[in-house]
Amino acid sequence: MSGKDTSDTRPTLVLTGASRGIGHATVKRFSAAGWRVITCSRQAFSDKCPWPMGPEDHIQVDLSDAENLGFAIQEIRKRLEANGSQLKALVNNAGISPKGAEGERLNSINTTMHAWRTVFQVNFFAPIMLGRGLFEELKSAGGSVVNVTSIAGMHVHPFAGTAYATSKAALAALTREMAADFGPHGIRVNAIAPGEIDTSILSPGTEKLVEDIPLRRLGLPDEVADTIYYLCSEQSSYVTGSEIHINGGQHV
Template identity: 30%
Template sequence: MRRLEDKVALITGGAAGIGKAIAETFAREGAEVVIADRNAEEGEAAAAAIVTKNGAALAQPTDVADIAQVKALMDKVAEVYGRLDILVNNAGIGERSDFRHLDDEAWDRVWQVNVDGTVRCAREAFDLLRKSGKASVINISSLMANKHTRQMSAYSASKGAISALTRSLAVEYAPYGIRVNHLAPGYIDTEMIGRFTGNPLISKLLLGQTPLKRFGAAQDVANAALFLASDEAAYITGAGLSVDGGMAVTL
């Protein structure tokens, strides 16, 4: 039997990169997948690709920074499935700027997507998750919540907030059979960080700080998400799992 057989899984930011890999992996393991992404065309394409491989998926255009769209997303899940077993809060953006020159608009944009989006999805999905009886929420934090670099203060702060929120929700949601954990990816070879890893000098520097001496693949994160979503992690909540090749433990 597949590990997520008959489960309903919602992945935000599921049209590309890590989110897409998670959606594809969950579908292969038997889940009915909902891909929520603000890029409607890419979301539909990702869902269609899963269906062509005999998986079950649908797409719902959603900007998690917009509470009305988040509510519409949860209404869609309720209408089609009536419950939710797995929520992956993956949607996120970055902003590179010296802190001295970081304006309020840029800060707010990062916070609204990364933090407010996670908060809204976890809150608005609560009734659907409770119906599962043994639901799993997986928030995507980052290596940068604890290991910092210049010009990424907004992103790092937002991911640190997600890690803290995970621990709080784990306590609040436990009485309802809902586990809440987070993943902290390092440098994963996706389009989002390609501008760093594509530079030979930066690539050499980053790999020098990575004990496993390679960048991660989106599938590496998807595999970790699969574990946390499955019954194999039934006694794990409030935890953070690093998927960074060991980079977090280097000086």
């Protein structure tokens, strides 16, 4: 027996929805700062992802399947325990917003109940399941949770559907409740509410919205990732229960 220490002293982030856009930028931001990142998404790990240890630290999980998510949580715990990693952050970034057959916005009249349930499972129930399932690991590390809400949770949006918007509004309320419940255990819980961010999933017509944004431009995924990093760092050590708007002033 060599007695060699195999523990991983890097702070660890668990991130859902890592495969594109904000999630992709967040992995790169934390990796560059020396964090270990355990990514979770519906897709298998791609060789195109530009960060080290990707395949070994990726978990393919369908957040719309509560049982599958339960298995994923156990797998995350095993991976953390295997090399003594400290879970310093959980970022609930994954979200879905189904469209109609022609790509149209689904409203409160024409959204099917199945779609409502699926959207809430991914956008709302998955974050609390992950927070509760990884509670002890977060508590041990004095970690942080960041929930990704949306500007659509604050007012009717021309593209985001009703189920998406209400699930994000519910997630904002859940963030406050989690901050109150997790805070006494040394865990901070905050949210970010992005507006129109320049990613591959922008809806046609988004460029028209820019005219009403005070900063007159789309946001960048890197700008969102920087805010997430701030909320997971010691720079925000007395910030909890907050929702930061990242939308160039669009909400005003």
